[in-house]
Amino acid sequence: MKFEKKSLKFLEKYLNTSSPTGYEHKGQEIWMDYIRPYVDKIEVDHYGTCYGIINPDAEFKVVIEAHADEISWYVNYITDDGLIYVIRNGGSDQTIAPSKVVHIHGEKGIVKGVFGWPAIHTRSNQNEPTPKIENIFIDCGAITKEEVEEMGIFVGCMITYPDEFFEMNDRYFVCRALDNRIGGFMIAEVARLLKENKKTIPFGLYITNSVQEEVGLYGADMIADTIKPNIAIVTDVTHDTTTPMIEKKKEGDQKCGDGPVVFFAPSVHHTIRELIINTAKTKKIPFQRAAASRATGTDTDAFAHSNGGVPSALISLPLRYMHTTVEMVSKEDVSNVINLIYETLLEIKPEMKLKYH
Numbered sequence: 001m002k003f004e005k006k007s008l009k010f011l012e013k014y015l016n017t018s019s020p021t022g023y024e025h026k027g028q029e030i031w032m033d034y035i036r037p038y039v040d041k042i043e044v045d046h047y048g049t050c051y052g053i054i055n056p057d058a059e060f061k062v063v064i065e066a067h068a069d070e071i072s073w074y075v076n077y078i079t080d081d082g083l084i085y086v087i088r089n090g091g092s093d094q095t096i097a098p099s100k101v102v103h104i105h106g107e108k109g110i111v112k113g114v115f116g117w118p119a120i121h122t123r124s125n126q127n128e129p130t131p132k133i134e135n136i137f138i139d140c141g142a143i144t145k146e147e148v149e150e151m152g153i154f155v156g157c158m159i160t161y162p163d164e165f166f167e168m169n170d171r172y173f174v175c176r177a178l179d180n181r182i183g184g185f186m187i188a189e190v191a192r193l194l195k196e197n198k199k200t201i202p203f204g205l206y207i208t209n210s211v212q213e214e215v216g217l218y219g220a221d222m223i224a225d226t227i228k229p230n231i232a233i234v235t236d237v238t239h240d241t242t243t244p245m246i247e248k249k250k251e252g253d254q255k256c257g258d259g260p261v262v263f264f265a266p267s268v269h270h271t272i273r274e275l276i277i278n279t280a281k282t283k284k285i286p287f288q289r290a291a292a293s294r295a296t297g298t299d300t301d302a303f304a305h306s307n308g309g310v311p312s313a314l315i316s317l318p319l320r321y322m323h324t325t326v327e328m329v330s331k332e333d334v335s336n337v338i339n340l341i342y343e344t345l346l347e348i349k350p351e352m353k354l355k356y357h
Contacts, residue, residue, distance in 0.1 A: 003335070007192070010034045011185050015165040015175045018103065020072035020158050021090050024048050024211045027068055027181065031209055035188050038195040039207065049223045051208040052191060058204035060350035063232040064190060064341055065220065065299055066183025067213030070176065071323055073159035075104070078149070082142035084113065086159060087133065090214030093323050094131045100325070102138060102159050108152030113140035113159075163325040171331060172256070178319060178327040182334065183235045184209045186317070189338045190345070203230075203350050213299055220299035224306035231272060231311050231348065232303035235337060237329070238263075238290060238316035252290045254318045256330040259286030260337045261316040265296045267304035269311035271354055276313055279344045285336050290316070311354045315340060 003011075010030070019027030028050045032042055039052030050068075071090035078084055084104075098117035103110045116139045123129065138159065142148045165175040173182065191207045193199075206227050210219035213236075224232070240256045241248050254261050262276055280287040295301045296314050304312040317337050320328040 003331070007185075007189060010188070011173070011182075012165045014185060015177060015181055018072075018105070018160040019068055019070050019177065019181065020160050021069040021212055021214045023105070023158055024068045028209065028211075031068065031184055031188065035191050035207060038188075038191040045223055045226060047219060047222060048211045049209065049219045051206045051223065051227070054191070054194065054205040054207075055201065056204055058202075060203040061206060061227060061229040061231075062203050062345065062348060063206045063208050063227060063229040063303065064187045064345070065208040065210060065232060065234045065303070066187050066236065067180045067211070067219065067299055068184055068209045069211055069214050069219075070160070070179070070181065071214055073102075075153060075155050075157040075159065078145045078153070078155070080145050082140070082144050082148050083116075084138040084140065084148065084153070086136065086138065089158065091323050094133055094136050096324050097136045098131055100161060103162050104138070104140060104153055105158040105160065106152030107154065107157070111140055111151050111153060113138040161325045167331070168328070172328045173331060173334065174326055174328050176325040176327060178329055179237045179322055180213065180235075182237065182317060182329055186235055186334060186338050186341065190342045193338070193342050194345070199346065201345060201348075203348065205345065210299055217299050217302040220302035221306065224303045224310065228307050229303070229310055230350075231354070232300070233272065233276070233313050233315065233341060233344065234298055234300040234303060235315050235317065235341065236298040236300075237319040237322065237327075239322060240318045240320045243320050254288050254290055256318045256320060256328065257332055258288050258318070259333060260340050261288045261290045261318060263290050263292055263296055263300070263314040263316060265292035265300070265314070266294065267296060267301045268313050269304070269354070271352070272311050272313040275347055276315060276340065276344050279347055280340055283339070283343045285340050285343070287336075287340065288318070
């Protein structure tokens with residue numbers, strides 16, 4: 001699957017830039033710079049959610065949305081001998097932490113550290129320890145608390161993984177934080193296609209990159225009240241359930257390479273979902289189906305439940321190894337999500353009936 005060179009260059013730079021929840025601004029700057037030529041106007045709210053607007057004066061408003069933040073850690077406690085204990089910022093997985101290199105975003109800049117772990121030789125005659133929030137720790141080479149603080153590291157500093165983007169076997173994109181900066185990439189590409197293909201749309205389009213999804217959908221909740229859209233199409237990632245140790249009877253049957261995943265859930269509006277499915281069938285875009293009990297757990301819920309109810313739908317991208325530093329997505333799926341959103345937008349009319357029958 002081939003992508004534009006400028007698109008891949010943007011994706012690599014965007015993914016390699018830390019954008020932890022609450023500190024998304026550096027990634028957002030890169031994202032805004034990329035979409036600027038393709039939109040009429042760019043806005044940023046008080047907490048950092050960015051959106052580019054096509055036809056900003058139009059009364060009827062459609063949102064396409066992804067979230068910009070990645071999981072991370074906070075410095076929570078520094079011991080007298082210079083070790084750092086952490087708490088989560090989002091759904092960070094403590095089981096992958098031991099032996100990982102980290103970047104501690106201190107007041108004097110980034111300081112490298114490592115999540116330490118006792119050597120296997122020292123664990124042979126005891127119950128095998130399990131990584132827990134209470135026992136994982138970061139060693140930054142200091143031997144006293146004072147030395148840690150002299151480095152500019154204090155309680156509340158952000159900690160991220162530095163793992164960078166690469167392509168694997170010409171089939172997958174691999175990186176930390178594909179959840180969900182790959183979504184920001186995809187909606188940006190939709191804006192680019194509309195501009196370069198000289199498509200006109202009869203509504204205002206708000207290409208929205210929200211903050212703070214990983215801690216409660218807060219950015220989407222705030223921006224939905226600001227934009228007050230008539231329709232929202234959200235894109236996020238979902239699990240590739242063909243990988244080992246995932247139970248399909250519980251998590252559903254979705255696979256990287258088999259196409260975008262269209263969700264069925266109470267917050268997903270029937271009319272918008274059927275428009276997406278019919279577009280996929282007409283344009284011969286492969287797609288998969290999935291169901292979510294009660295809530296999707298994505299920004300779809302925030303948009304759907306805002307402003308008295310906004311007709312919303314969710315198009316997800318299958319992903320392997322979620323919330324690890326080696327998240328994987330199919331390049332072909334990425335292209336198909338972009339095309340599905342793009343083609344669906346061309347089918348939306350302000351006069352379409354949105355109320356349930």
